[in-house]
Amino acid sequence: MTAGLSHTNSAKSPRKVLLIDDDASLRRVTEYSLQSAGFQVISAADGEQGLVSFKADHPEVVITDIQMPGLSGYEVLQQIKAERPETLVIVITAYSSIEKAVEAMKQGAYDYLAKPFSRDELVLLVDKAFNLLGLQEENRWLRDELEQQIDFSHMVAISDVMQDVFDVVQRVAPTEASVLITGESGTGKELIARAIHQGGTRNKKPFIAINCAAIPANLLESELFGHVRGAFTGAVRDRAGKFVEADGGTLFLDEVGEMPTELQPKLLRVLQEMEVEPVGGKVRSVDVRIVAATNQDVEIAMEEGRFREDLYYRLAVIPIELPPLRERADDIPLLVRHFLERFSVGTPADISDVALESMTAYAWPGNVRELQNAVERMVVLNRGEQLDLHDLPAKIRSTPSAARSQIVELPPDGYSLEAVEMEVVVQALERNNWNQTQAAAFLQVPRHTLIYRMEKYGIRKP
Secondary structure, three states: OHHHHHHHHHHOOOOEEEEEOOOHHHHHHHHHHHHHOOOEEEEEOOHHHHHHHHHHHOOOEEEEEOOOOOOOHHHHHHHHHHHOOOOEEEEEEEHHHHHHHHHHHHOOOOEEEEEOOOHHHHHHHHHHHHHHHHHHHHHHHHHHHHHHOOOOOOOOOOOHHHHHHHHHHHHHOOOOOOEEEEOOOOOOHHHHHHHHHHOOOOOOOOEEEEEOOOOOHHHHHHHHHOEOOOOOOOOOOOEOOHHHHOOOOEEEEEOHHHOOOOOHHHHHHHHHHOEEOOEOOOOEEOOOEEEEEEOOOHHHHHHOOOOOHHHHHHHOOEEEEOOOHHHOOOHHHHHHHHHHHHHOOOOOOEEOHHHHHHHHHOOOOOHHHHHHHHHHHHHHHOOOOEEOHHHOOHHHHOOOOOOOOOOOOOOOOOOOHHHHHHHHHHHHHHHOOOOHHHHHHHHOOOHHHHHHHHHHHOOOOO
């Protein structure tokens, strides 16, 4: 705080005062007193001259007599406050007309000086005005600093891997770089996107999100880029589109890996030119920061021709990979207690060590979203003061804890490692109904690694 204040004072030194008074003798004495105290003084003999100097020199504090020929002190005050409301105006009045000073303060004057006033009274009041200005500027500076601070309180994590993610978010948020967030469903990609928007310079502008996988391909172009009335059947009115809605702010393209290939060139052109062409309409410029997310393995999608390589590099200037929950088991107990507090009415229910151990050992294929749903179910159905093993969903309850059992029991005479690996892959596929993405998540490997193992062992769905 001290550093902020000293910066403010040094930036405004010497402090500038405009003195407006038609009494030449009093003006000279007042000017000398202020200059002796270290203020820079600009003098004016009447209101008109004072307003000209005000517009030219931009003083922070103005001292003006009320009773002057031509423009009165009231009129000077009104025009100054209309042009620069933050300026502090001190009015000078005679003892016999204090009510005029009170009226001036009602109209926005900071304070008044009653004639005759001493040098000490003058300097003390002007110094007090500048101190107030310094505090106001420091408050603005602190407020701007706070707005740039990212609130991670809604993302509960103590693991090293998530702290690394938070560090990247803090560093990338104030920039204009495009960000691509990758990770499995339920890992919190939109929360990270919102944190990037919140910590950036666009945080007072819109954050617009669109799920590219949730909108039919024939409608996605209109949703993104807009359309004009009559552009196609059913277009009964103009539609701005998400890019225009997000103008000045951030557009979050969720599940961008699912975008149809025929739309990808148009998206790439918008990102390169920052120009949007509505369906059936004319090109218009936009100013948008792009944050995208996908749960797809983009490298495989590029190899298979489902995602343009040039679009990927345009989106992934800064890539952020969110780890699945099973890879940050340290966070699970913290998340469980966080959700217990959120969903409990009154005092949060406690949870036994055994139940917490089973939840930590579970693979959580649905990640944080699945954990949140499980805790909410437990709280709703709970009948006691403590949640225990029997309160867990069956699939979590049946998960063996690493502390209580071995994953595999090997025969005493040995067993082929390849046979074990092949059997594990087959069982993972069968358990997940031969869904390769879910099976890869279950085995805690990338999907392309699973596909490689399937090809290696000739594993095919029956």
